[in-house]
Amino acid sequence: MLPNGMFPPETDSALQPHFYSILNLLKDGVYISNREGSTLYVNDSWQRLTGVSSDRVLGHRVTELLEMGVFDAIVNPDVVRTGKVVTRVQKINGRSVVLHGHPVFDARGRVELVVTFVRDITTFNRMKEEIATQKSLIQQYQRQVSSLNPEEVFLDEGMVAVSRESEELLHALDTIAPTEASVLILGETGVGKDMVARRLHKKSRRSAKPFIKVDCTTIPESLVESELFGYESGAFSGAKAKGKRGLFEDANGGTLFLDEIGELNPHMQTKLLRALQDQEIIRVGSTKVTPIDVRILAATNRDLGKSVAEGTFRSDLYYRLKVAVLHVLPLRQRRDDILPLAKVFLHRFNAKYGKSVRLTSKAENALLRYSWPGNIRELENMIHGLVVSSEKPQICCADLPVEIGGAAGCATFSSGDFLLEIGSQPLKEIVRKLERAVIEEALAIYGSVSKAAEALQVNRTTIFRKTKND
Numbered sequence: 171m172l173p174n175g176m177f178p179p180e181t182d183s184a185l186q187p188h189f190y191s192i193l194n195l196l197k198d199g200v201y202i203s204n205r206e207g208s209t210l211y212v213n214d215s216w217q218r219l220t221g222v223s224s225d226r227v228l229g230h231r232v233t234e235l236l237e238m239g240v241f242d243a244i245v246n247p248d249v250v251r252t253g254k255v256v257t258r259v260q261k262i263n264g265r266s267v268v269l270h271g272h273p274v275f276d277a278r279g280r281v282e283l284v285v286t287f288v289r290d291i292t293t294f295n296r297m298k299e300e301i302a303t304q305k306s307l308i309q310q311y312q313r314q315v316s317s318l319n320p321e322e323v324f325l326d327e328g329m330v331a332v333s334r335e336s337e338e339l340l341h342a343l344d345t346i347a348p349t350e351a352s353v354l355i356l357g358e359t360g361v362g363k364d365m366v367a368r369r370l371h372k373k374s375r376r377s378a379k380p381f382i383k384v385d386c387t388t389i390p391e392s393l394v395e396s397e398l399f400g401y402e403s404g405a406f407s408g409a410k411a412k413g414k415r416g417l418f419e420d421a422n423g424g425t426l427f428l429d430e431i432g433e434l435n436p437h438m439q440t441k442l443l444r445a446l447q448d449q450e451i452i453r454v455g456s457t458k459v460t461p462i463d464v465r466i467l468a469a470t471n472r473d474l475g476k477s478v479a480e481g482t483f484r485s486d487l488y489y490r491l492k493v494a495v496l497h498v499l500p501l502r503q504r505r506d507d508i509l510p511l512a513k514v515f516l517h518r519f520n521a522k523y524g525k526s527v528r529l530t531s532k533a534e535n536a537l538l539r540y541s542w543p544g545n546i547r548e549l550e551n552m553i554h555g556l557v558v559s560s561e562k563p564q565i566c567c568a569d570l571p572v573e574i575g576g577a578a579g580c581a582t583f584s585s586g587d588f589l590l591e592i593g594s595q596p597l598k599e600i601v602r603k604l605e606r607a608v609i610e611e612a613l614a615i616y617g618s619v620s621k622a623a624e625a626l627q628v629n630r631t632t633i634f635r636k637t638k639n640d
């Protein structure tokens with residue numbers, strides 16, 4: 171292919187054929203031109219990569235080939251001018267190739283040849299494009315999903331934990347979860363003890379095994395023992411003929427969550443303590459011992475320490491259960507969770523009933539001021555009720571149950587209250603918020619944008635503009 175004596179000039183002509191066969195073995199394409207730019211040699215890989223036969227280029231100058239449109243980029247002139255390696259991307263026959271042009275100097279140090287290595291990057295480019303498309307699709311989906319409801323999507327398994335207090339609880343929970351320790355979960359009714367227990371299980375090494383919840387108050391006292399430990403055939407009248415496994419056996423390998431443990435009678439407290447200490451149970455009516463491997467979580471809204479002091483709860487069981495303790499605070503002691511929770515519940519019930527109800531800022535303030543004796547359950551039920559019964563898109567203060575709206579003084583509007591509520595802020599910001607609160611109130615009262623606009627003597631676009639989300 172290369173005329174004898176042309177390349178490389180000093181190479182012994184006997185070695186030249188070997189030299190070319192080596193170049194032909196290369197995976198990368200090789201393209202050689204002289205300092206004038208005439209094409210001297212292309213190897214087989216170059217022809218394969220570009221789909222251009224050697225006849226079309228050999229003997230032609232690279233500049234001519236550029237003009238003829240065979241290439242759209244060349245490196246030869248720049249390599250000759252600079253004496254340095256030059257890199258370019260070239261489109262040839264619809265394929266993208268990357269060129270690395272290397273200078274070969276003569277004895278006087280002049281660039282005599284340019285050896286260009288050619289690598290196909292079409293596939294690489296296509297993959298890059300595909301990745302970019304996938305990335306933008308993912309971003310698009312993320313935007314869509316987050317616009318549906320940011321809190322619901324980004325909070326772990328629907329568990330809202332925005333306040334510092336809740337974050338601390340989650341941190342403690344995640345630390346305890348992977349251990350085998352029994353955990354006592356304390357907190358008022360409706361604070362989320364059940365949710366905490368489920369998360370403890372989920373984050374533990376037992377997560378693939380059963381999570382069994384027992385509400386100690388719902389099992390009749392006479393049946394607690396047989397429910398927990400099971401029974402043998404004929405153990406008592408009304409028992410199944412074949413006998414029955416108890417909840418301890420059902421939970422084997424996993425977690426048993428004893429809710430309302432403070433309600434357990436003294437006899438059962440003793441039986442439970444024995445099961446926990448010995449890691450084995452005996453079915454009612456049987457003498458056979460069955461080993462069990464169960465992690466115990468227990469919850470109560472009672473002050474168990476007091477029950478111990480009063481002698482109604484066994485102290486040894488109490489200490490056996492409280493290897494680790496998690497206090498779930500009442501909602502009034504973690505007020506930063508109130509509005510995120512309210513939004514999650516609004517979203518959930520709006521979706522369920524096909525509505526798009528939202529709270530006015532005054533109504534939100536009322537929620538923040540209320541003491542929530544029934545905690546998260548009370549908030550959830552209240553939002554449920556509001557969504558179900560609301561005929562308007564906005565829930566204002568007056569729509570809230572009296573104990574909540576009344577407590578916040580919703581019936582009257584006072585600029586003094588408003589100032590106290592929002593604290594020190596620039597006047598412009600205060601006016602903007604005040605304006606928005608008035609418009610929201612009007613929307614809630616009049617039930618539609620047109621009617622509110624008419625009442626406030628502005629046009630509809632003003633209402634939309636001033637109430638759009640910040």
Ligand SMILES: Nc1ncnc2c1ncn2[C@@H]1O[C@H](COP(=O)(O)OP(=O)(O)OP(=O)(O)O)[C@@H](O)[C@H]1O
Binds near residue numbers: 331362363366547
């Ligand atoms: N952090 C949270 N994020 C979202 N929802 C929550 C959270 N905590 C509790 N809830 C919801 O509040 C309701 C009450 O929670 P849960 O049943 O866990 O409370 P509890 O303390 O176990 O109540 P009880 O003392 O009556 O057994 C449930 O519907 C639960 O899904």
